[in-house]
Amino acid sequence: MSFFDDMKTSLEEAVAIKNGVEAPANVTRYDIADVKAIRAQLNISQSEMAKVLGTSVDTIKSWETKRRNPTGLAAKVLAAIQANPAFFRELAAH
Numbered sequence: 001m002s003f004f005d006d007m008k009t010s011l012e013e014a015v016a017i018k019n020g021v022e023a024p025a026n027v028t029r030y031d032i033a034d035v036k037a038i039r040a041q042l043n044i045s046q047s048e049m050a051k052v053l054g055t056s057v058d059t060i061k062s063w064e065t066k067r068r069n070p071t072g073l074a075a076k077v078l079a080a081i082q083a084n085p086a087f088f089r090e091l092a093a094h
Contacts (some may be wrong), residue, residue: 033070033078035063042081042088052092053077 016022039049039060046060053060053074062068070078081088 030075030079033063033075033082035060035070035078038078038082038085038088039064042085044088048092052088 013022017024035049039046042049046057046064050057050060055074059068063070069075077091081091
């Protein structure tokens, strides 16, 4: 099968999933982290958290006010920090 055929098959599958014809084979979801509670538990400021996570203070504020939700790698990292607060200190060291 060529690269084009693989891409075509993948797009057809994506359309079928979107239209409810097929169920996705693999879905990964993370609980939305309570960023404000994590920060309070760690006793750090918004700017400290932003610096360690490599994001802006505005992003941290958006997460805390639920205007936006962390996604992708940020969601994974926050889930890891929530499960193991010492992980934040490890991140901060790098």
